Amino acid sequence: MTGDFANRVTEHYANCAGSGDALHYEEVLPVPREIRRLKSTLASVRQPDTGRIHRSIGRTHNVTERHPPAMGVVNVPGTLQSILNALAAQVLVLDSNGAVFAMNAAWQANATPTLPIGTNYLAACDAGNAGNPVSDETANGLRELFRGARDEFRIDYPLGQCWFQLRATMLDISDGRFLMLVCEDVTKVRRCSEVLRQLPRKLIRIRDEERRKISRELHDSTAQNLVGASLATERAMRLGTKLPRKAAEALRDALGLIQLSLREIRTLSYLLHPPLLDDAGLAHALGWYVDCVARRGDVMLDLKIGHDISRRLFPREVEMALFRVAQEAIGNAHRHAGGSRIDVDLQLMPGECGEEIVLTVVDNGVGPSCAVMRAVASSTCNQRALGVGLAGLRERLDELGGRLTVQPGQNGGTLLRAVVPLTPAAMTAGSMTPQSPVRRPIITTAEQFMRS
16 A cells, blocks of 8 residues: 555544544555555444544445546556557656556666566665766656646666666546656667767868868969960960951950959959968958958958957867858948948957957948848757858857857947857867968968969
């Protein structure tokens, strides 16, 4: 007899003795692998001479068969056990007092230690795993379920090289209240989730490496072929002094097209992968890009770089991510915002957990839409609202533990800020390694790059 049931019986006897009247009631008693309905009658016995009640007597009958089980409730032990054993997951059923009511074969085969029917599961957890955070959290969660403080409990925990998930929920049925625990091996699910989590980082690295290769091929092969074609055309023009006027004009037109293509190839090569990031660092690369955009003459750019930034070495992934953020932000402001001024600021600032690199791009054009600001602030990546560019930037920063914010500027326009922490954990995340301390600042201006 469980403690709760015994307390109710004691209360009934006390009521009968206190009132002196006969008492009839029915009670549900969960026993191992079965639910029994009992009908009891209590009566008080008085002393003949004084009329005082000196004892109570009772009689109890098992009337379970008179009450067919409700739909979905199984009272037949063999049927219940067959249903539980058919489940691949480990299943344990507790009664309203936390005692083991039933378990399937999978739980019996894998649970350590195996608890016999009737054992209080919560007490066993407290006694056998004192101080274990997972066990303490599980026991507290199950108690909250019994109290009705929550509807479901779920926890993932490691065991050796595997991961398991324990889920628990209350079952309120006409014949009692039970708690069902389901335990499943989720090792493969977690491994797949980890692979999916690392997939964006790998795709970004593969994309950067392919861009680096294409950039190198364009610069070292295609651009050199165009240089050769330009030299050959110039030589033909020098040698063909007696060529007809139309032929000379055709050569000049060809030379102009070759030189235009050469500039476009070199610019494309740089935009695919700026060599200054490898040779001179983020500050020089960003300065080159701002100089190139400013030379177009239709927008004014102002670049401010902190003194500490230009003298520090940072992991390649950090510099590449910040350069792409600046590239995308300047490009969006130039193409879509319709402003006349873009301010770019790159500083090294103290953060909550150490130093942070903060890149800020502000324009005086059209401000950001509410949909974009909500999408950037959201914990999920809405590529439809963000667009391909901002979604890719957010993925880069997420992998570095950074954050991206987009908001209206103080004087109108758009303010985009990217923050990358330089904590030890962030500096080693994703196998990031600092670049070589020896850098060759071979290219510092747009003219030098176009001549390279």
